[in-house]
Amino acid sequence: MQFLSDSLARVKPSPSIAITTLAGELRAAGRDVIGLSAGEPDFDTPDNIKEAAIRAIQAGKTKYTAPDGIAELKQAVCDKFARDNGLDYTPAQVSVGTGGKQILYNALMATLNPGDEVVIPAPYWVSYPDMVRLAGGTPVCVESSLETGFKITADQLEAAITPSTKWFIFNSPSNPTGAGYHPEELKALTDVLLRHPHVWVMTDDMYEHLVFDDFTFSTPAQIEPKLYDRTLTCNGVSKAYAMTGWRIGYAAGPKPLIDAMRKIQSQSTSNPCTISQWAAVEALNGTQDYILPNTAVFRRRRDLVISMLSQIEGVACPVPDGAFYVYPSIAGLIGRTSAGGVAITDDEAFAKALLEEADVAVVHGAAYGLSPNFRISYAAADETLTEACRRIQVFCAALR
């Protein structure tokens, strides 16, 4: 009898975590590695949020809670959706989990059966296809392109939907590209979904607040209220409030789905950390004043990275609308050889050689389902980014 499960064989470990770990090991061995692979803000969690957590500990709020969240946090989530997105939810329609990751996972585990398909635009956040596979479903990836700004078209969505499609996963602004769908672009997609009433929408709005220039964030149930009854609107505090380690994510949607997600969570992790839940209440209800200044810092860093990368011959780098990632194409470098003698046959070879020869850790595009590209997370100090881009410039200039 085989010990490990078949479902485990269907998934691979997260490549961004693998590269971040490798960069850490090289650093521990004395190498001056710059890591641009981790998907988390480099800001500290704001003081008012930390203080709320300390108050919770001191008040003895350290016990189990309801499996999918305290009433105060569910209410704060409802208020957030009403305030920011014009969406009307009751606390019974809200689920709070250990990060947005668990929320998405619960929803897929609660709904997928063998044969069910999930449409995922590529490039995608690395976890979507693996979570779908783990839950027994089949990911159907739809490739966008540099030319369309890494966004899929309505025709592509239409063509990907079959009678077996259960979910469409939507993520804007996107990890790994930072591409955001403008309201009219999202409307074109929701119009397609209206024609297919069996398809549900899982929207991952994690980067909602990190948007630049004139980009206006919108979410499917807001753009098309007729989709409200089949949309799970997912979000979290990790990125907007620099709370990645606190592990709080949330979603709102139809009550039967929320009840099913609670059942999964109650038999796996139970409630998310009680103290973190109280901190998240403060994050959502307290001052939002630091979000705009943080976003301005990210925009400055985006511009810095874009301007340095666009000077490299063979690299094409579209300007992202949000998040803290850029996803340059290296189509113009494929087929060359590095100074260290490595043939750049694909983006994985590029990322490996860049780490080995230039001490810069980035994630190769194949991990996100669209090649040849690489992802830079620019959640790092300006000097670090400048030095990293300088090293990338030198590495690329030495390609033969």
Ligand SMILES: Cc1ncc(COP(=O)(O)O)c(C=O)c1O
């Ligand atoms: C697109 C996207 N969704 C969800 C998550 C999960 O975030 P968390 O589990 O920290 O809430 C991430 C984190 O990198 C992400 O980039």
